[in-house]
Amino acid sequence: xxxxYSKAFTLIEAIVVVAIITIISVxxxxxxxxxxxxxxxxxxxxxxxxxxxxxxxxxxxxxSIPAIGDITTVNTxxxxxTTATTSVNTLSYYLSGSIVAAASKSxxxxxxxxxxxxxxxxSPALLWAxxxxxxTCLASDAILIVDPGTGKGYKAENPILS
Numbered sequence: 001x002x003x004x005y006s007k008a009f010t011l012i013e014a015i016v017v018v019a020i021i022t023i024i025s026v027x028x029x030x031x032x033x034x035x036x037x038x039x040x041x042x043x044x045x046x047x048x049x050x051x052x053x054x055x056x057x058x059x060x061x062x063x064s065i066p067a068i069g070d071i072t073t074v075n076t077x078x079x080x081x082t083t084a085t086t087s088v089n090t091l092s093y094y095l096s097g098s099i100v101a102a103a104s105k106s107x108x109x110x111x112x113x114x115x116x117x118x119x120x121x122x123s124p125a126l127l128w129a130x131x132x133x134x135x136t137c138l139a140s141d142a143i144l145i146v147d148p149g150t151g152k153g154y155k156a157e158n159p160i161l162s
Contacts (some may be wrong), residue, residue: 040106041108041111044104044105044106044110044111045104047078047104048102048112051091051104052102052126054071055100055115058070058071059117065095065098065117066100068082068095071093071095078090079091083138084138085103085104085105085136085137085138086137087105088105088106090105092137092138093139094139094140094142096140097118098117099114099116099117100114100115100117101114101115101139101140102142108132109130109131109132109134110131112129112130112131112139113126113127113128113129113142114129129142
């Protein structure tokens, strides 16, 4: 007697396949889900870097820091504004004397950058800071967070490269 074999999957084979797909899906979600914070941090830093490029280009062409109306949104994804921001897609900026400051919201806090176009030994040309204690980012707060004489609270490096 010959046995006839079915060409369909058995119930056990189907359960094993579903279990394997479930395990792979859960692993992928756990692995990729943790990257949203890191990507928002990088996006916030990138927005500040783009802002600095715009301010630096204006300074090189005009020979002075930009005025409030001179900073305009060139990227449709990020909106530059002088008011506080609570979103990654908006950037707060502040202009005073030879100082240009900006703030960008990330998922875990606010990134700040200050560009000083008249640097001294006590007041570096480029300062970066991060605060995890605020939910609303205002660029003028960057001036208050740091003691310009010591640079305390800032890293004098570009976090985009780190």
